[in-house]
Amino acid sequence: MSALPESVAKRPVVLVTGADLAPQALALLDGYNVVYAGKTPTADDIVALCHAHDPVAVIVRYNGVNAAAMDAAPSLKVISKHGSGTDTIDKTAAAARGIAVRAAIGANAAAVAEQALALLLACAKSVTQLNERMHAGHWDKATHKSLELGGRTIGLVGLGAIGQRFAKMCDAMGMKVIGFDPFAKDLPDYIQVVDMETLFRESDAISLHCPLTDENRGLLNASSLSRCRKGVIVVNTARGGLIDEPALLAAVQSGQVRAAGLDSFAVEPLAADNVFKDLPGFILSPHIGGVTSDAYVNMGTAAARNVRSVIEGVEPSAVA
Structure with a gap:
């Protein structure tokens, strides 16, 4: 050189x-x-x-x-x-x-919020599963039912620039938006601020938009997921450490969680032995929410x- x-x-x-x-x-x-x-x-x-x-x-x-x-x-x-x-x-x-x-x-607020919306819709509408079935020659119109999001409640953990951008999208789809963020101020009136227990109890889908700290590491774990509505959707475009991955796997397999759309993971790049690989119920992307x-x-x-x-x-x- x-x-x-x-x-x-x-x-x-x-x-x-x-x-x-x-x-x-x-x-x-x-x-x-x-x-x-x-x-x-x-x-x-x-x-x-x-x-x-x-x-x-x-x-x-x-x-x-x-x-x-x-x-x-x-x-x-x-x-x-x-x-x-x-x-x-x-x-x-x-x-x-x-x-x-x-x-x-x-x-990168717009980019990450759009990725969160894509993952939410993919989970609710079974986008990847139906695509795979169609390419394999199946026609599941008579047997498959997707989830309609309008009228349902989305719970947002973190109401910064990304969370608020995503909240606006969800409101536009007719969803009720609730959220938790102890630091958020001057929020639009379509976001109802609640405590975490209320968010777990009332959300049909939960999307994470907060930084990872020692206090919230493993925020979604076996205990908190058990307190959610059965069939809740989980979306994470924030940090993988916010989720106890084995606990989320168990919750998806039991039906407590309908599906999970994940753009971040505890170990990145995704480890060869990651618990989510090759399993139904998980929509995965390689931490590219902000990559546009x-x-x-x-x-x-x-x-x-x-x-x-x-x-x-x-x-x-x-x-x-």
């Missing part, structure tokens, strides 16, 4: 834990030396790159940033998530070192603005 030109080598480094950024995001980082970690960087890869380049900023796409990576980059001032979830960043370690942590809040061409640009530019806002001391909205 040839050496970088001196003018480039002297620029402050932004490390991207991925293989690329949208051109619009790169334009916002003009004046910085952008270094990529590749498509599937390990934690050790990120530590090594921090040690080699001493970045002033890390834009997190894949994997995360731990305390060892922070210690390997003494110039690090900001860790900027290319998305909204910051659970892969050790925020306690960052705070102890005076490193800012920023997220691209709302940048529009969201790719929105998340990249938001992440770049957050880098510049911390390093240069300007508001993100003021970054052209």
Whole structure:
């Protein structure tokens, strides 16, 4: 590999834990030396790159940033998530070192909300099962009945930008929308705020839109699922750790849960021995809810603005 030109080598480094950024995001980082970690960087890869380049900023796409990576980059001032979830960043370690942590809040809200709706409809309308049956030569019109969502209750855990966007879609379909979020304010009148027990008890479908924390890890477990309505649909486009996966498997197999539409998992990529693989009742996608061409640009530019806002001391909205 040839050496970088001196003018480039002297620029402050932004490390991207991925293989690329949208051109619009790169334009916002003009004046910085952008270094990529590749498509599937390990934690050790990120530590090594921090040690080699001493970045002033890390834009997190894949994997995360731990305390060892922070210690390997003494110039690090900001860790900027290319998305909204910051659970892969050790925020306690960052705070102890005076490193800012920023997220691209709302940048992928439309994309993830649409994925949640697709999974909800696929579960209610048996989309993948009927497709497979049709291709196998079957015609199940006389025997199959789908679920009508209009008039039924959707319970949302998390009412941030994504949850509210999804709530609007559900309201438009004639669903009753209830939700739990202790931090949400100024919600539209079609969202009824309830406690978690009410949400479990009254929801015909539950969709998760909250960050993963130590407090809500395993939120949907054997106990909470048993308190839900029989035949509830579960949708998760947030974080896999919110669900006790063996408990959800048992609930689907018993009929307590009608179907589950899942875009995130406790271990990613999906482990070879994941309990949901090759089983009916599960609609699976590879954590791509926020992966659209529009969201790719929105998340990249938001992440770049957050880098510049911390390093240069300007508001993100003021970054052209």
